[in-house]
Amino acid sequence: MRALPEGERPWCSGVAVAAGTGSGPLVEDAFGWAVRYEVYDESADRGVELPREERVPVRTGRRHGTVFDLASLTKLFTTIVAVRAVERGQIDLDGRVASYAPELTAAAEHGVTVRQLLTHTSGLLPELPLYEYADDEQRLARLSAEPPTTPPGAARRYSDLNFLLLQRVLEHACRRTLDRLVGDTITGPLGMADTRFRPPSSWLPRIAATEDQRRPWARLDRGMLRGVVHDENAWALGGVAGHAGLFSTAGDLAVLCRALLRGGGGVVSSASVDLLLNAPGLGFEVDQPWFMGELAGRGAAGHTGFTGTSLVVDRARDVYLVLLANTVHPRRRPGNSAPRAAAGTALAGAVG
Template sequence: MATSNEADLDPGRDRALSRLVRDVAALPEGEDPWCAGVVVAAGTGSDPEPLVRAASGWAVRHAAHDRELPRERWEPVRTDTVFDLASLTKLFTTVLAVRAVERGRIELDAPVAAYAPRFTAAAEHGITVRQLLTHTSGLVPELPLYECGSDEERRARLAAEPPATPPGTARRYSDLNFLLLQAVLEGAADEPLDRLVHDTVTAPLGMTSTRFRPPASWLPRIAATEDQRRPWGKLDRGMVRGTVHDENAYALGGVAGHAGLFATADDLAALCRALLRGGGPLLSPASVELMLTAPGLGFEIDQPWFMGELAGRGAAGHTGFTGTSLVLDRATDSYLILLANTVHPRRRPADSRPRAAAATALARAVRGGGPVA
């Protein structure tokens, strides 16, 4: 594993890191921008200061999908802007799950029904905790829980949903896995997910700008997401800012195992440094190894489509629908955080090329040269 001092020896590093910022942070100035605004942060586990931290573009630019605000009311992105993390929330749920395994509160190969017996379909089909974390439960990607009339209906719909394929036979990414995992964790600890995240992850790491359901006082710091309205939106909510973008997480009260957290790049960097240093104070090194080694638990491993040239030697990370991504490369002791509002003022076709370009620039900076073989 390279240290930050070893990475410093690369004479082309500064040029590569400048390219990282140019390739992503400058994109909002283009004619067809990938996002309204973005924060890029990269660093190493051994250095509390990032190698690069940059902000560009706008946290709020539109009043509606087809109407810009007056120019004087545009709000710029800053390095401390708070973003809706979307599916990066899954990484926090994963850390909680692996810690619960480490502490003997749950077992990876135990059935979900041992901790959340109300999930009758999971019990009937023998879905395990490990299958939730590896997306091999067979559950469909999502359900329209936001269409249910009450929390009781939502719980019943989720509990009764059978797997579409036999558990353990195929990988299919699903938000439902992490809604069931939330129930497992809450059942094992007898605490709600938001309290578990605070007490177990954010408070020990001093992540004071990370939480579910941010208070009204945070609103001036939060980047807007989407003008949600039909037909492209699943709910008619208008411009979303300060409440979770994901419709199911919104219907579930803003706290969900798959989405709902808001955070800054600096806070996420604290989490990255802790994991790169071996997990303390959150996890043991053995638990980090289990979580970040292929096939991975909760984390995606070596995915070039968003990791670029960081992929190939065990890089781990995840993306979020709102435009977020996080990559850990233990081979070079480095991390990359990209927080963007690609859905402002409305969602657009998926495109992870800017994520991959940023990751490639970082890879070339810390690995000292050309593409990874």
Template sequence: MIAVEEAAGWAVRYAAAYENAGGAGDRDESAAADFGVELPPEQRVPMTTATPFDLASLTKLFTTVAAVQQLERGALDLDRPVARYAPECTAAARHGLTVRHLLTHTSGLRPELPLYELPDVPARLRALRTEAPSGEVGAYVYSDLNMLLLQQVLERVTGRRLDRLIRDGITRPLGMTATGFGPRPDAAATEDQRRPWAKADRGMLRGEVHDENAWALGGVAGHAGLFSTARDLAVLCRTLLCGGTYGTARILGPRHVDLMLAPPGLGFAVDKPWFMGELAGGGAAGHTGFTGTSLVLDPATDTFLILLANTVHPRRRPLDNGPRVRAATTLARAVAAGPPRAQGLSDGSAPGH
């Protein structure tokens, strides 16, 4: 059951971002940093509850589920070396990295690698596979590279691309017809991606993956690239809260769902007040995405929260987790006040628009 589903604001509001304060006309410098050239009202696209969003790092949750499916089938082992499955990942082999290191962000790899600066996909994959840990193996450092390497493992073990693994193993059996890798021309717009504020010069993006590395790898990546709607994500949330089943579909068994959601979590962050607000503290699990997305599951109260926002439209700005925290705290207090107990809250919106 979804207790609340709402949309607000605009899926597309701006034609371009201001390059500097001088392009703002009578706007002051702070306003110019945050906003851009507005489209005429008749050209704007309103947000609806069916609007797809660039999920950014929420893609990692799908990659995690795909990996745990292979654990359940016996094709992967958490504590076996990455090199056993993908020997071309030579740096992982030298440093003894395991599948568990990747899923728990304890590989020691730096947060990201500028693959988008390299000339072609083969060069980008070589750089990824030969990138050595820059920190202590075993210490937590959140890194996109973990999920990119996990993608290498999954594709090698199964002989299938990640997009097909996610489609065949997750979205198709669950009937998540609005979820998939781009392009998605009907999606909410993201950024007028230009240097110096971005890492590449691509112009206003709508329906093309925002993340520069995912784009440089062809749009299908273990850390970013999926598009989805709040209602589709609600199906995934309900599936995980029900131990891996939804209606007649089963994508995982309860024990393997618990592997992901129980502290410290595999792929999922657990009990993080900085985006979970008052839902944190009792075993809530979830993730955030750079474009303004977030998802929280609370097994203790059988509730979930989805917040989708295009906060990088028309350009990225300083991180503000306030809307995430307020939404999560509102849900936590509503559940505590019960009955009736809210079992789901999904929201596709653009805060501040």
């Protein structure tokens, strides 16, 4: 990744990259700044850069690496919790959502299943402005009453709502909150101490900034965000949500990737890994060259996050690629996954 002149608006302020195999890491490196801008200047359409001595570089290393807002990579953790609950007999993939969470009245009326949530075939809208409602009771009422716009099972349509409903299913069926389920099921067993919802204030010096959130480009006026979830709905829901809210490091996500490449690493069974990673995938997206580059084509599976994050697991080549960036710092721009795809192509070329 080339050095960027001062004042130029790069693809991201900073990035951490980790790649390796099921046996161990091949490379872990960092470039740029976790915190580069003080504010976004709307009139000049550019970030106001902090003095160089006040910026925070992106770093690597366990317990020292930069912590990023994962955005939709959170969905992968919710998915893994779900398949583990299937293994334990707590939920059924083809069970009706309403049989676990009867308050989800629209899902009950239309017969939405757990599998349809995990494969984005429920027919639900991509999102709702839950952050506009005054309290959690009103947010849940709005979410519960939202009907599918197409018949469940008829077509794939990516939706954050699927994972908000899945969160309700899991919390009812497993009798624990999602943050506890992620800790008990994934991060605890794998020793991922740098991965959690609602990071504590002691982590702040390590956390990458995201957006100077102000209207009209953002949905809320929250100022420059650092250590607080970027997604407005996840924030309104208290920072713990099925679709967004987790923070982590490249090193911690590499641990998860290696576990998947090793057949589940004791977190889930090898049969469940097949369900997760084989087409069409559960939660994971399979063979998507727009962000995987030339890693796509042999059954690679992964996901992206709005803040600039991505993860790819390629069992055919026995490699993984984690790329964590803060592309929304100091403000969001139209999506551009070319650098993600280029990294995937470079890794594919390196390992053959």
